[in-house]
Amino acid sequence: MKHVPVPVQIERRFAPTALMLGNLVTGCSVLAPAGMLVELSAGLDVSVRTAGLLITFGAIVLCIGSPVTAWLTSRIERRTLLTATLAVLALTNIASAFAPDYASLLAIRLVMLAVGALYTPQAAGTAALIVPEEKRGSTIAYIFLGWSLAAAVGLPAITFIASRYGWQGVYAAIGATSCVSFLLLAWRLPRGLMGAPVDLKTWAAIGRNPMILLLLLITTLQMSGQFVVFTYMGPLLARLTGAGPDPIALVFATYGVCGVIGTVIATRIVDSWGAWKTSMLFTSVLLAGLGGWALSAGIYPLMAVSVAVWGIGFASTNSMQQVRLVGAAPMLASASVSLNTSVLYIGQAIGSATGGFLYARDLLHASGYVATAFVALAVVTVILTKPRKA
Template sequence: MQKPSSDSPVHRRFAPTVLMFGNFVTGSSILAPAGMLIELSSDLGITVHTAGLLVTFGAMVLCIGSPLTAWLTSRIERRTLLAVTLAVLALGNALSAFAPGYTTLLLIRLVMLAVGALYTPQAAGTAALIVPAEKRGGTIAYVFLGWSLAAAVGLPLITFMASRYGWRAAFGGISVLGALSFLLLIWRLPAGLVGAPVDLKTWADLARNRVIVVLLVITTLLMSGQFAVFTYMGPLLSRLTQVGSDAVGLVFAIYGVCGFIGIVIVSSVVDSWGPLKTSMLCVAFVLAGISGWALSAGFYPLMACSAAIWGLGFASSNSMQQVRLVAAAPELASASVSLNTSFLYVGQAIGSGLGGLLYAHDLLRGIGYAGTAFVALALTTVILTRRFSVAKS
């Protein structure tokens, strides 16, 4: 990897915040349909399950696009690459706001996300280039904070705007934020950052690294369990508890705020606790929250409390996966983080597909139990990785 000199602008403290804000835009763009399924269903004349396929098919494109684009773009300077990605996200959301129908909206999102797959893994890899090795874990966790903010602020705002002004206004709002993020990144992220080139040998090296393989399995299980529930959280709350859009938005906000709190705490303790112990705690929160959701289905206050517990581990568990991958093979960080993002989207596709199938067959309470099973397997696997010498554990 090439790094600018120590007196370069790369050491400005604002650079990680710019990367984090880009993750907020990326996360909001990817998660947006989950906050407006009911409005999309009503306005476009489709079922909630069909509207949910915007998440499922989008995740399928993302899981293929992340490693493919990492390979094709590994030699491109990072500021240019990330800026172009944010510009495409801004344009894609603007076009989504004017989509005449469901098919057009789906096609626009698939093209947009094929490019958007670049941002999260490349932002993590860029973060590793701009700080000393001893601060890498906390910085990567901080950059991933954008995803927590997408859940804490983005989704509640999307739900509010979609319920008040329509889903088109919500996509338009995300587009404006994407344009702002693009300008900030051009302004503050220094030029000259280039990661290690990714080639076929890189993927072969990753496949031979058993620690990385196990970590990718954990990512898939963890995201499958969460997105079985998360994709349909709004409609599930509406049908199981008979609450309105404001109450649904409140749960999204509680979930996201707790996610923000969780990742802030993790960012401050991971360098002293070590990624393994921190990861175990984060995944335990996710399991406790989803289990509580399943057991309390139909009782709004307990479902909201469960979402809060779940939120504490949502984004922080993902950031710990990134940190552990970087620690497992620093020289392969750009490729491994990209591949992890791909498996993250594999999990999203599996989970949202399973959740949609159960929702379509009116097995609403079963969705929570299916999610719990996946996350329990993820936690078991995390515990088993204690035998591996990965980072500080």
């Protein structure tokens, strides 16, 4: 992978922050429906489960789009590629605010996410071009902090805005934030950053690498388990505990703030602990949180505490997956990280579809146990990937 020297140190210093804020916008764009399912259901005159399909269908587009767009755009200069992606996110979020019906909103969302699939893996790959190798793990974890902030700040804000100003106000706000992020990235990211081209030989090399395949399986299981519950967390809390919009927003905020805390901890310890030990720690925390949700279903304070524990694990496990993939095969990082993003969205699709099936049949308590089973399998797979000297 070609390392391009950055001529101005301040650009190099703040470029990771610009990339991280782009992930915040991407995360809000992807997760937005989860924070306002009830408002979407009422405003568009569809069922809660149908509103939830915005996440399921979006995840399918993302899982297909991530490797395809990585292949099609691998020879495009990274600053141009990433700023163009954020510009499209800004335009499609603003267009969503004016969608007249569910079908129009779904169509706009699919276009939004087909392009948005580019951002997270390419941002991670770009990090390898702007920092020394010894700082690569902590920088990638820091860039993924944007997703934690999307949950910590974005989801509670989405729930708050939607409950008072409608779902249209949410999309307008995300569109405005996307414009700011676009300008910041165009200002701070250095020019001339080129990653390694992705071709058919790259995909074949990944298919022959058992470690990469196991890491991709871990991501799929982790995300499947979380999205069984996460997609319908607001409606589940409302039906199981009688919680209103503000207590639900508080749980989303707790989830996100704890996600930020977990990511900060992971960023601090990964370079000294190593990626496997850090991944094992936070996947186990993830399992404890979802297990707590399952066992405490119906008791709001205990469910909120369980979500806090779950939150500590959610973003840090994702960032560690990216770190481990880059470390497993640095020359394949652009493709392997895009595939990781793809299977992440496969996990979202599997989890949200499973959660929708259970919710539609009033199997509300079962959701937590199914989610826990997925993550337990992820823990077992992490153990199988232990390096000999870990």
